[in-house]
Amino acid sequence: MKLYGAHDVIRAFSAELRKGRLAYAECNTCSQKYLPPRAICAICGSTSFGIRELENRTGVIVAKTSVYYPPARFSKESGYVIAVVEFEKGLKFMARLRENNGKACKVGDRARLVIVSELPDVYLEAG
Amino acid sequence: MVLLNPITRGPEVKSRVAVVGVGQTKFGVHKGQALSELAAEASFSAMADARVDHSDIGFVSVGVASGSLSGQLSPAASILDAIGLVGVPCQRSEAACATGSAAIYAAYSHISSGLADTAIVIGAEIMTQVGTSSATDYLAQMTDSRWEYSLGITFPGMFALMASAHMKEFGTTEEDLALVSCKNHRNALKNEDAQFHKTVSVEDVLGSPPVAPPLKLLDCSPLSDGAAAVILASEEKARTYTDTPVWVRAIGAASSGNLLSERKHLSSIPSIRLAAMRAFQQSGLSSRDMDFAEVHDCFTIAEIIAYEELGFAERGKGAKLLRDGATEIGGDIPVNASGGLKAKGHPLGATGVGMVVELTRQLRSEVEKSRQIKDAKVGLAQNMGLTGQYSYVSIYSR
Numbered sequence: 001m002k003l004y005g006a007h008d009v010i011r012a013f014s015a016e017l018r019k020g021r022l023a024y025a026e027c028n029t030c031s032q033k034y035l036p037p038r039a040i041c042a043i044c045g046s047t048s049f050g051i052r053e054l055e056n057r058t059g060v061i062v063a064k065t066s067v068y069y070p071p072a073r074f075s076k077e078s079g080y081v082i083a084v085v086e087f088e089k090g091l092k093f094m095a096r097l098r099e100n101n102g103k104a105c106k107v108g109d110r111a112r113l114v115i116v117s118e119l120p121d122v123y124l125e126a127g
Numbered sequence: 128m129v130l131l132n133p134i135t136r137g138p139e140v141k142s143r144v145a146v147v148g149v150g151q152t153k154f155g156v157h158k159g160q161a162l163s164e165l166a167a168e169a170s171f172s173a174m175a176d177a178r179v180d181h182s183d184i185g186f187v188s189v190g191v192a193s194g195s196l197s198g199q200l201s202p203a204a205s206i207l208d209a210i211g212l213v214g215v216p217c218q219r220s221e222a223a224c225a226t227g228s229a230a231i232y233a234a235y236s237h238i239s240s241g242l243a244d245t246a247i248v249i250g251a252e253i254m255t256q257v258g259t260s261s262a263t264d265y266l267a268q269m270t271d272s273r274w275e276y277s278l279g280i281t282f283p284g285m286f287a288l289m290a291s292a293h294m295k296e297f298g299t300t301e302e303d304l305a306l307v308s309c310k311n312h313r314n315a316l317k318n319e320d321a322q323f324h325k326t327v328s329v330e331d332v333l334g335s336p337p338v339a340p341p342l343k344l345l346d347c348s349p350l351s352d353g354a355a356a357v358i359l360a361s362e363e364k365a366r367t368y369t370d371t372p373v374w375v376r377a378i379g380a381a382s383s384g385n386l387l388s389e390r391k392h393l394s395s396i397p398s399i400r401l402a403a404m405r406a407f408q409q410s411g412l413s414s415r416d417m418d419f420a421e422v423h424d425c426f427t428i429a430e431i432i433a434y435e436e437l438g439f440a441e442r443g444k445g446a447k448l449l450r451d452g453a454t455e456i457g458g459d460i461p462v463n464a465s466g467g468l469k470a471k472g473h474p475l476g477a478t479g480v481g482m483v484v485e486l487t488r489q490l491r492s493e494v495e496k497s498r499q500i501k502d503a504k505v506g507l508a509q510n511m512g513l514t515g516q517y518s519y520v521s522i523y524s525r
Contacts, residue, residue, distance in 0.1 A: 010273070034389070035388075036274060042384055062292055062295075062393060063288035063289065063291045063292040063393045064288065064291050065284050065287035065288050065291060065339045065340055065341075065342075066337075066339060066340055067279055067280070067281055067283075067284045067339055068336070068337050068338055068339065069259065069260075069263055069281065069283065069338050069339070070260075070263070070279055070281065071260070071263050071264035071267040071268075071276075071279065071281060072260040072261050072263070072264040073264060074279040075260055077279065080279055082278055082279070082280055082284055082288070083288075084288055084292075084387070084388045084393060090391075092388040092389065092390075092393075093388055094274065094275065094278065094280070094288075094386075094387065094388040095278065096278055096279075107291050107292065107294075107295040108295060
């Protein structure tokens with residue numbers, strides 16, 4: 001059994017991203033899945049996890065908005081799109097969404113998570 | 128996500144707890160005022176209302192959500208000074224937009240356990256003195272720094288994500304959202320302490336500038352300055368102050384995971400349901416027993432979800448309850464007769480305390496006649512922090 005501290009989990013997640021892989025954690029006790037991975041299970045309190053790869057990085061947009069009144073430090077980018085995508089196994093992830101050629105997509109459309117390098121350099125691409 | 132320990136036992140109550148005095152400032156823009164000055168105004172008003180002896184107060188519970196917004200970090204000490212209660216045990220609670228309820232919970236715990244006989248709860252916030260862009264930033268910093276704030280998400284953005292999911296799942300429309308704003312502005316028109324005194328039409332809401340689609344400016348509660356205070360007392364002590372105490376029947380508290388994306392349904396706020404279940408369990412009452420409610424309409428979608436989580440409507444049927452007029456003053460379950468966060472205003476730390484001021488005044492038949500709930504005996508307050516990471520549902524009665 002490997003015991004991860006909270007920061008070890010983030011490092012493991014980032015290391016996987018650098019290799020182009022999206023990792024999630026599965027609780028070895030109750031099978032609850034976490035994206036991003038975490039160090040302690042919110043369901044059963046277990047600290048024993050398997051770190052697995054989510055192979056299919058295309059999912060369905062379940063929520064979407066654009067930010068027109070951004071926080072001060074994002075003010076130059078106003079209008080950016082943020083979405084939550086649901087992948088297989090019910091795993092969801094929030095990220096910036098790039099819509100193809102400015103064509104707006106909607107909740108229910110598909111989007112793919114693109115990994116540029118490590119955090120925070122990941123984004124969702126419509127279609 | 129399933130939650131740990133769905134049922135918690137109620138407190139081992141050594142004494143029932145009563146509200147014996149309430150006070151608040153107007154909510155709105157208080158230019159040039161310090162946080163402690165606003166807090167003192169509300170406190171003196173509550174102490175005068177209770178006719179409480181200064182020396183009787185055994186605990187000071189302060190609720191201020193953000194030091195950055197007012198420029199007064201660790202604000203409890205300055206407030207203590209301004210109300211002349213130096214030497215009395217004092218602490219500040221913080222639970223984002225549920226900060227006021229967290230402060231009430233701390234005082235309630237002190238009294239129900241016998242640690243104090245009388246306590247003052249002071250909720251206060253200054254939000255208009257740093258400018259919208261900085262205020263938005265300070266508030267957004269309350270989201271998860273690594274996974275949410277880093278994307279540039281804001282609170283309107285968070286609730287817009289939830290609104291988009293609710294609309295897709297249940298067919299809720301932008302007009303439905305607008306109706307929340309119209310109702311609450313209509314109610315605030317009759318509330319002297321409210322920030323806004325203007326009617327707003329569905330067209331006004333739909334035509335207001337997009338903040339985070341589907342939410343527009345008039346779907347969002349404003350930045351507000353303001354303070355509210357309540358005096359809580361043990362049953363024995365309460366009888367010495369007043370013949371008409373308002374009883375704290377239950378305070379249900381709950382929490383949830385920090386990441387919005389981890390929620391099973393983005394259209395729901397399970398911690399509200401959990402807090403409500405605990406409050407109903409403690410009081411032996413149900414949602415059907417409530418004569419009226421004040422709910423946390425930080426954004427219009429939040430009021431519709433609150434109807435569903437509190438059991439006033441089935442899941443997905445919140446908008447229908449609103450369209451049927453059930454939540455209007457005079458309806459089956461009037462909601463936000465004060466104008467709510469949307470139109471009464473939302474000075475974070477004062478909001479949860481202000482809800483108790485409103486409930487108390489309604490239960491004592493002391494609000495403006497045109498918005499008085501007839502024969503109000505039992506009322507509910509629902510206050511949450513962030514997107515429901517902190518939840519409080521409390522029940523008060525005559």
